Amino acid sequence: MVTIKDIAEETGLSPATVARALGDNGPARPETRRKVREAADRLGYVASSAARSMRRQSSNMVGLVVPDITNRFYSEMARIMAAACDARGLHFLLAVTDDDPNRELQQMRAMVAARVAAVALVPGPDTRLELNALAIRQPFTQLVRRSRELPTDWFGFDEEEGLRQATEHLLDLGHRHILLACSADRYSTGGARQKGFREAYARRGLAVDADLIRTGAPLVSSGRSAVADIPSHVTAIIAAGTMLTEGAADALSRSGRRIPGDISFVGFGLERWHTWWHGGMTRIVPPVDFLAAASAEHLLARIGQIGSDPLPEVVEKSYRSNLSVGQTTRSPASHTG
Amino acid sequence: MVTIKDIAEETGLSPATVARALGDNGPARPETRRKVREAADRLGYVASSAARSMRRQSSNMVGLVVPDITNRFYSEMARIMAAACDARGLHFLLAVTDDDPNRELQQMRAMVAARVAAVALVPGPDTRLELNALAIRQPFTQLVRRSRELPTDWFGFDEEEGLRQATEHLLDLGHRHILLACSADRYSTGGARQKGFREAYARRGLAVDADLIRTGAPLVSSGRSAVADIPSHVTAIIAAGTMLTEGAADALSRSGRRIPGDISFVGFGLERWHTWWHGGMTRIVPPVDFLAAASAEHLLARIGQIGSDPLPEVVEKSYRSNLSVGQTTRSPASHTG
DNA sequence: TTGAAAGCGGTACCAG
DNA sequence: CTGGTACCGCTTTCAA
Numbered sequence: 192m193v194t195i196k197d198i199a200e201e202t203g204l205s206p207a208t209v210a211r212a213l214g215d216n217g218p219a220r221p222e223t224r225r226k227v228r229e230a231a232d233r234l235g236y237v238a239s240s241a242a243r244s245m246r247r248q249s250s251n252m253v254g255l256v257v258p259d260i261t262n263r264f265y266s267e268m269a270r271i272m273a274a275a276c277d278a279r280g281l282h283f284l285l286a287v288t289d290d291d292p293n294r295e296l297q298q299m300r301a302m303v304a305a306r307v308a309a310v311a312l313v314p315g316p317d318t319r320l321e322l323n324a325l326a327i328r329q330p331f332t333q334l335v336r337r338s339r340e341l342p343t344d345w346f347g348f349d350e351e352e353g354l355r356q357a358t359e360h361l362l363d364l365g366h367r368h369i370l371l372a373c374s375a376d377r378y379s380t381g382g383a384r385q386k387g388f389r390e391a392y393a394r395r396g397l398a399v400d401a402d403l404i405r406t407g408a409p410l411v412s413s414g415r416s417a418v419a420d421i422p423s424h425v426t427a428i429i430a431a432g433t434m435l436t437e438g439a440a441d442a443l444s445r446s447g448r449r450i451p452g453d454i455s456f457v458g459f460g461l462e463r464w465h466t467w468w469h470g471g472m473t474r475i476v477p478p479v480d481f482l483a484a485a486s487a488e489h490l491l492a493r494i495g496q497i498g499s500d501p502l503p504e505v506v507e508k509s510y511r512s513n514l515s516v517g518q519t520t521r522s523p524a525s526h527t528g
Numbered sequence: 529m530v531t532i533k534d535i536a537e538e539t540g541l542s543p544a545t546v547a548r549a550l551g552d553n554g555p556a557r558p559e560t561r562r563k564v565r566e567a568a569d570r571l572g573y574v575a576s577s578a579a580r581s582m583r584r585q586s587s588n589m590v591g592l593v594v595p596d597i598t599n600r601f602y603s604e605m606a607r608i609m610a611a612a613c614d615a616r617g618l619h620f621l622l623a624v625t626d627d628d629p630n631r632e633l634q635q636m637r638a639m640v641a642a643r644v645a646a647v648a649l650v651p652g653p654d655t656r657l658e659l660n661a662l663a664i665r666q667p668f669t670q671l672v673r674r675s676r677e678l679p680t681d682w683f684g685f686d687e688e689e690g691l692r693q694a695t696e697h698l699l700d701l702g703h704r705h706i707l708l709a710c711s712a713d714r715y716s717t718g719g720a721r722q723k724g725f726r727e728a729y730a731r732r733g734l735a736v737d738a739d740l741i742r743t744g745a746p747l748v749s750s751g752r753s754a755v756a757d758i759p760s761h762v763t764a765i766i767a768a769g770t771m772l773t774e775g776a777a778d779a780l781s782r783s784g785r786r787i788p789g790d791i792s793f794v795g796f797g798l799e800r801w802h803t804w805w806h807g808g809m810t811r812i813v814p815p816v817d818f819l820a821a822a823s824a825e826h827l828l829a830r831i832g833q834i835g836s837d838p839l840p841e842v843v844e845k846s847y848r849s850n851l852s853v854g855q856t857t858r859s860p861a862s863h864t865g
Numbered sequence: 866t867t868g869a870a871a872g873c874g875g876t877a878c879c880a881g
Numbered sequence: 882c883t884g885g886t887a888c889c890g891c892t893t894t895c896a897a
Contacts, residue, residue: 192643
């Protein structure tokens with residue numbers, strides 16, 4: 192491995208001078224700089240970021256910890272955060288938890304071990320208490336989901352409002368028996384979405400049929416099973432999650448049900464195929480790009496500010512989702528089934 | 529920041545003993561271990577991986593450099609590589625290039641600066657020559673695409689065969705004017721796919737209409753524009769890429785064309801929505817999971833073996849895609865238009 | 866403008 | 882089994 196020492200020997204200078212010449216750290220004669228750069232290029236020198244971080248007591252890495260990188264929701268965040276890091280010469284560290292509390296803890300430990308300059312986490316269910324101690328060690332923010340045990344910055348969506356709006360849309364069309372596929376309470380988003388659903392009924396003075404709220408992990412399989420067995424009086428379905436929408440759409444497409452002929456459908460997410468599924472899906476569209484950009488901005492701004500603000504206030508920011516009405520929702524009176 | 533020294537003072541032991549007690553590096557009395565662990569936990573000690581990497585002259589990080597993490601193709605690879613790293617206590621470093629040669633170079637430099645134990649790259653178009661010097665510094669493999677300038681390990685698909693099969697399928701149905709949306713020659717996959725397309729015509733003794741080969745960057749927008757203006761004698765379309773398929777499907781869905789009534793369609797990729805698009809898309813399905821698992825396995829196996837094999841041979845492995853015939857291809861005689 | 870030297874936080878060797 | 886110590890590569894005083 193080529194080190195600064197090798198360049199020093201090669202050029203007959205001291206390591207200190209070489210270091211100054213390479214970075215813009217200290218003074219160095221232009222001639223010296225030129226000579227050093229040339230030697231560095233010739234030898235294929237690449238500075239060790241570990242050594243630098245160690246000496247500087249701060250790394251140039253930023254971490255993102257997500258449940259599932261194949262979920263478009265999170266890969267979009269990764270894309271935006273990676274670009275933001277790039278623009279500032281920071282490295283981007285990605286970790287995947289699969290919503291396993293132990294893996295989540297382990298990944299956060301890895302982030303701290305790497306002494307990341309900042310880290311963002313989409314917390315899973317049943318977050319472990321030890322996370323707290325790890326979260327406070329660098330600028331930290333929770334994304335989308337929110338663990339009550341972590342009193343930290345948070346960027347997410349107004350999930351309750353999103354579901355309320357979607358549910359009201361269906362109620363206003365005349366639906367009275369709506370099946371809700373939703374993530375379970377232990378995912379913070381699941382709780383909020385269920386609340387929004389119930390709230391819509393309450394506002395209309397209607398009673399929710401609790402049997403029609405079907406919860407589980409936010410996976411394609413849950414979406415599929417949620418619509419596997421639909422009571423005959425159900426006239427509409429809300430799939431309140433990206434993966435749940437995929438699973439439900441998959442099962443419904445295979446079942447041969449006509450949409451909205453037999454049943455109305457409201458999905459969730461940003462997938463492009465939504466726009467042509469049965470002529471265009473009615474769906475809840477969370478502004479993921481805003482969220483990602485704002486949280487990345489915020490997190491990176493926090494870097495290096497530790498202590499400058501004596502006790503920076505906890506930032507909590509939520510974005511409103513948009514209900515995009517398409518062709519998959521219709522009054523139940525016009526259902527043919 | 530809590531260091532080993534702090535724990536040493538806290539327990540009245542030496543840093544050396546503490547280090548041994550924490551890792552499984554050297555001997556230490558069980559009682560000592562217990563005491564040290566307790567103090568470490570109490571103080572919230574997390575070892576600095578930078579310091580360890582530095583001393584050990586090897587890091588525990590593995591890198592993946594992809595053009596676009598929101599492409600399901602690559603996020604699937606990221607998922608599998610991240611899991612493989614996890615299982616071995618390695619950290620996973622992700623970088624995104626956006627198919628920009630300069631960013632690609634910069635990202636690879638960052639990987640080398642971090643002294644990653646191994647790195648996998650999906651090379652973009654016009655890879656810069658400097659990559660070579662960076663690639664040889666650690667176990668390295670190219671994925672999917674392949675830059676001719678980099679004589680390194682490669683894991684990819686038999687793109688030529690995949691396209692040949694798809695094209696023959698259409699020719700055998702009786703199609704003679706097939707529009708091909710494909711990535712450009714400077715993406716290695718683009719060249720191979722075009723070659724397969726032409727080869728199919730050649731085998732049937734038919735002439736390709738070069739005007740019907742439409743190339744560009746592998747983006748949704750390219751897919752859209754490729755089918756924006758379809759000559760009237762065209763009876764079938766092949767979209768030879770994940771993003772191209774998305775773009776073409778989008779444009780076709782909006783155009784109101786009936787499929788396969790007006791025109792037959794062959795797509796590419798693994799998206800779930802393919803299986804219900806117009807009753808199930810005929811598509812080329814590359815075995816991404818095999819590729820990802822095999823390449824991760826291979827790459828991680830290389831770690832630490834440098835020099836053990838005097839000159840390990842270059843490994844080149846390609847996987848055959850599967851042509852999954854659905855409802856979107858049909859004989860042109862039965863077209864209603 | 867340059868050089869000498871200390872030190873970041875672990876690890877590993879060697880002596881006890 | 883434990884302690885002392887040198888050292889990984891880079892940065893940053895401080896002195897020349």
